[in-house]
Amino acid sequence: MSTLSDILRDLGSLLMPRECIVCRTPLVDGERDLCTSCRYSIPLTGFAREPDNPLFRSFWGIVPVERAAALFFFTRGGAWQRAVHSFKYDGRWRSARILGRMLGEELDAGELFASVDLIIPVPLHTRRLLLRGYNQAEYIARGVADVFGCEVDTGSLVRLRNNPSQTQLHTDQKRDNVRELFSVRHPGRLAGRRILLVDDVITSGETMTACVEALAAAVPDCRVSVAALAASRARYGGAQ
Numbered sequence: 001m002s003t004l005s006d007i008l009r010d011l012g013s014l015l016m017p018r019e020c021i022v023c024r025t026p027l028v029d030g031e032r033d034l035c036t037s038c039r040y041s042i043p044l045t046g047f048a049r050e051p052d053n054p055l056f057r058s059f060w061g062i063v064p065v066e067r068a069a070a071l072f073f074f075t076r077g078g079a080w081q082r083a084v085h086s087f088k089y090d091g092r093w094r095s096a097r098i099l100g101r102m103l104g105e106e107l108d109a110g111e112l113f114a115s116v117d118l119i120i121p122v123p124l125h126t127r128r129l130l131l132r133g134y135n136q137a138e139y140i141a142r143g144v145a146d147v148f149g150c151e152v153d154t155g156s157l158v159r160l161r162n163n164p165s166q167t168q169l170h171t172d173q174k175r176d177n178v179r180e181l182f183s184v185r186h187p188g189r190l191a192g193r194r195i196l197l198v199d200d201v202i203t204s205g206e207t208m209t210a211c212v213e214a215l216a217a218a219v220p221d222c223r224v225s226v227a228a229l230a231a232s233r234a235r236y237g238g239a240q
């Protein structure tokens with residue numbers, strides 16, 4: 001006879017893919033989202049323990065950022081990039097939250113982010129949010145907040161429009177393309193806060209830069225750090 005927990009587990013396995021989000025091999029009992037092999041071979045950046053890391057340095061002279069880190073590197077077309085990409089399109093928001101917790105544990109262990117008291121996910125434009133049904137960055141942020149025990153704010157930073165695909169644009173056009181992409185509502189609520197902006201990936205850094213610009217302009221006395229699950233190895237990985 002099936003117990004309630006068996007039925008719930010069966011229901012859960014119908015709802016949740018039972019294969020590794022990275023290598024797609026079937027998961028065994030005790031594994032969740034990532035297989036043991038991928039969990040131990042994750043291409044960690046180590047940025048959470050290194051204040052003066054390449055991601056942090058990329059914001060120098062552009063926008064005021066207190067700390068910057070990403071959990072792992074991705075390479076274009078690689079398995080880890082596909083895994084993060086799948087959060088957007090396969091309804092895998094649960095996996096986004098689990099990896100968000102891993103990011104939170106890494107940030108927490110490094111202690112550089114200890115003063116953060118509010119987490120803001122990089123917002124989607126309302127139209128895209130309605131189409132997709134959820135913002136994957138919000139679930140990553142909620143995973144980080146599970147570890148930090150602080151509030152997630154999804155209402156104060158808003159995206160005014162979608163940025164069209166940037167791949168065809170030159171660098172100057174890319175800057176114009178993301179300028180004034182975000183706006184701050186109720187800036188008084190953010191006054192004096194130590195904010196952690198969270199996104200899924202940092203590829204060029206332009207979207208994150210636009211968010212920090214908007215926050216710094218609207219709330220001069222807030223302090224902003226940035227974190228993502230994945231950062232481009234080509235841009236931030238040095239000679240590796």
Ligand SMILES: [Zn+2]
Pocket residue numbers: 020021022023024025034035036037038039
């Ligand atoms: Zn795997």
